[in-house]
């Protein structure tokens with residue numbers, strides 16, 4: 001059996017996916033609702049991880065241990081870090097790093113102690129498939145989203161980026177902090193709060209992980225306004241579109 005996990009952190013990011021699985025079987029484990037069912041004929045389990053690295057690690061472990069998933073696909077939003085990554089763009093993860101991991105001077109900064117690893121890889125096959133799906137998903141989404149709901153974003157020209165995603169237990173909402181992160185991790189494209197923790201668990205278990213994040217804000221002084229606006233109108237529509245194309 002090959003079961004795929006479909007994961008987002010927040011309801012706003014997965015609502016449209018869950019709406020398409022109304023008659024599926026729900027199981028509650030560790031306070032989370034796991035929806036076991038089907039997506040385009042595939043055996044899937046959909047779940048909200050909740051926010052943060054511990055919540056993500058608990059969810060990944062449960063998916064693997066209790067639900068026997070063989071692959072995990074995460075869809076959600078992130079803050080743009082690199083200067084060319086704008087609100088409305090899409091980032092397909094190729095690597096993950098925990099930006100708040102720091103056991104120095106015992107271990108190098110950002111290295112996960114006793115693993116020798118600083119970055120965890122996304123699964124190349126799943127990530128290739130996500131990268132191929134992403135531009136079509138954007139077109140599909142725009143076809144159903146009236147222009148007056150585009151939040152004044154140039155969505156038809158949104159870009160798909162691929163590369164490093166940084167995770168940490170902080171909602172980055174100050175330009176100064178974003179600049180510090182960019183200085184410390186110049187290759188990081190986006191920042192969020194879950195996927196590098198999930199990647200560590202997936203690495204331990206040998207389970208492939210891929211993630212796609214739409215950019216909801218620039219992780220700057222306006223993030224607290226941009227983030228809620230984006231997740232209310234666009235995030236979940238994009239998740240369903242990209243999972244349909246995938």
Ligand code: ADE
Pocket residue numbers: 077078079170171172173191192193216217218219220223227
């Ligand atoms: N997810 C979306 N925007 C974010 C931000 N600015 N910081 C952390 N996680 C995020």
